[in-house]
Amino acid sequence: MRRLGYEGVVVAAPVSVPYARFSTRTAHAFLGELLRTILARTGLAKARIDGLCVASFSLAPDSAVALTEHFGISARWVDHLPFGGASAILALHRAARAVQAGDAEIVACIAGDTNDPDAFRRSTAAFSRFGQDAAYPYGASGTNATVALLTDHYMRTYGVEAEDLGRICVAQRANAGPYPNALLRSAMTMEDYLASRPVAEPLRLFDCVMPCAGAEGFIVTTRETAEREGLPYANLLAVMERHNAYPDDPIQMRGGWAEGRDDLYAQAGMTPAAIDFAELYDDYPVVVAMQLEDLGFCDKGEAKAFLRAHDLTTAGSFPVNTCGGQLSAGQAGAAGGFLGIVEAVRQLTDTAEGAAVPKADIGLVTGFGMINYDRGLTAGAAILAR
Amino acid sequence: MSAPRRNPVLAPNRATIPPARRSRVATEMSAWAAAGVFALQTCGECEAVQYPPRDVCRNCLSPRLRWRPADGAGALLATTRLHYPYELYFRERAPWRTGIVRLAAGVSVTAFLHPDLGEAxxxxxxxxxxxxxxxxALIALPxxxxxFEVTPMREFTASPKGRKILxxxxxxxxxxxxxxxxxxxGAATVWAGRAEPWGVVPGYEEAIAxxxxxxxxxxxxxxxxxxxxAxxxxxRTDIVVNTATYHRPGRALGAMGVESARAxxxxxxxGLLRLARAFGPALAARAAEGPNHAVAFVNLFSITALVASPAKATHSAAEAAAYAFAQGMRxxxxxxxLxxxxxxxGPVDEGWNQLDLxxxxxxxxxxxxxxxxxxTGVEDVFPDPVARQWYARWRDDPAAFARELAEAGA
Known part of the structure; x- marks a missing residue:
């Protein structure tokens, strides 16, 4: 059965609330500032928001519905997405179908988190039952240990050198330079990257995102509404999500993108060659490398060659994470996964806050999340266009 | 060889422990490990082996998951060295090496790595x-x-080597x-407690020499x-081995007096209660003091602590009381x-068990x-065939086993 497309669904009002390494403000405060900024930039009255989709790790004990009361919104459609770095793609997916079906007209998709010095330890200690039982007792601190193991296996299997993964980090740091909201903007050379201290070998400090506080959001609506309200927008062409793909792989070497990509490109009516720039989920560079393969830009194991042959900066041959990604901007909890969509829509609506991609007509955005035990379970991707 | 004394000017090193929180079913895995068994769940319907522990079979969704001794053979797929773990326990002992092992049973496990095990x-x-x-804790060995007498493997033992033992x-x-x-x-010191200075016990003089x-x-x-x-x-005590016990064979309605049962x-x-209160806090305070820190309190019980033997009813009662208290100690x-x-x-081959078969x-x-x-860091020890048989039947169905013993009159 062929999936219904997304004709007439658009994404608008990309907003980043400035990040802070640590903050005494709550997630509610960040999300409130985000929503206020979205309304201010769009000129929409708060009452026009009839759908609300929320992702946050630090909102407890509240969920999306509590925010309807906190923010004074009477929504007719609400969703709360506990999918970590995949929440943005899943939010887009659900909101798009709600708008398409007429269940809501304007859905605000918002994500935000605060960060205090011990918050990350607390949230990873009880992130999931399998993690609590079988990963955290082995010294895992957040996802570093698990991804270090995947990275070790990936590098060993495909003969990948530290410099190959370093190319991703160095290029993204260059992209972050002109982006004022990035926490890490100072220039980084390959020598700097290679010299950074080992955190969880083979991962270095600059392979790991910096947890921070912040918020990211956008609205999903119909093209008619966006045009009537005078909102710059990007068209949604295709979305995919895949959970617990390849469960029999002894260790993760690919994500659900590999299983869903044919459907994704078919829905968008294009091939990977049509993609002008990509906002690839980048909690670690190995995840970016795997996506280059799984999303069809090169064959499995060929990311090394692809990275050697391409320049990932905004002006380069294959721009990736055009405002620095999470590796340079910081990872504002659940908002980290939203940065890709926010940045892609900015590029597609000529509102980049950092460097603009010279030709940005079609963008690919991805999400990846939920290291439940030994691998990331949820992979998602979307294609957006002018 | 004894460890250097602690510098009294420095703050004492307080004991930290790794994350203890587990789901209920994962705690079952710990109960097996406490008895020295690496067990994994196996589906009672489709035979699929499971890990991490779960409530229904990952293959056929059956709830009939049974713990069985697992085959530890596997292939090391990846390794890492963790330099900055969050938890204090790990941070104090960093770096830690961990890895992923694919077991022949078809599951991947995260494990600590023995230092002699190389890269994947x-x-x-x-x-x-x-x-x-x-x-x-799962540990991958060559x-x-x-x-295990090497860093950090010794963390998973309570080895007597180099320790001072009462x-x-x-x-x-x-x-x-x-x-x-x-x-x-290899104990550094053994303090031999003796209640009565008179009388000569065979073998004693040789042991204390x-x-x-x-x-x-x-x-x-x-x-x-x-x-x-105390x-x-x-x-200074690192391990207390409580061998003090008193038992006289006596049935519930037998001739033995109340005074013997009281004794x-x-x-x-x-006796255990007094020892625990006198020595326990000091052991706990020194549980991270140097490489031969305080580490264990050993109770020499009897299998009758778990299930009463009708032939030793009063003895079983005292054992059960002490065992119940030991759970609180733990x-x-x-x-x-600690x-x-x-x-x-089971029955120990000594005078008061003369009539045991x-x-x-x-x-x-x-x-x-x-x-x-x-x-080997085991906490529940069943050292002989009788003990192991009773333990197996007790684990299987304690209520039925108690009735079985009552009917056998043993």
């Missing part, structure tokens, strides 16, 4: 040991015989054997005796990473099993 890919053998939180009653057959076994295992042994007066039925000794050596309680239960000592090791032999475990074998339990 390599064959590996996975075993389950208790960590200092008392929870199961082979089954890997040495054997509370050194004049009993089991006590004599324990003194000799601890000396043979070892240069590591010092005889000290200790009568566990006397509170002053216990606190006095004041003298409590701040059993006085030594077996109240909970209170957990926060400092192990409470409970040894549950063989097989009976020799005191030397009992002591060797205790040393091995400390060296």
């Amino acid at each position: 890919p390599a064959p590996a053998f996975v075993t389950a040991r208790l960590d200092r939180a008392g929870q199961a 082979d089954e015989t890997a040495n 054997v509370t009653d050194a004049a009993s057959p089991a006590g004599i054997a324990m003194v000799k076994a601890m000396c043979a295992a 070892h240069p590591a042994v010092t005889v000290l007066p200790l009568d566990v039925t006397d509170g002053d005796s216990v606190t006095s000794l 004041g003298r050596i409590g701040g 059993e309680m006085e030594t077996t239960y109240f 909970a209170d000592m957990r926060a400092s990473g 192990r409470v090791v409970n040894v549950f032999p 063989p097989p009976k475990i020799a005191p030397d074998a009992l002591a060797r099993a205790t040393v091995k339990a400390l060296e």
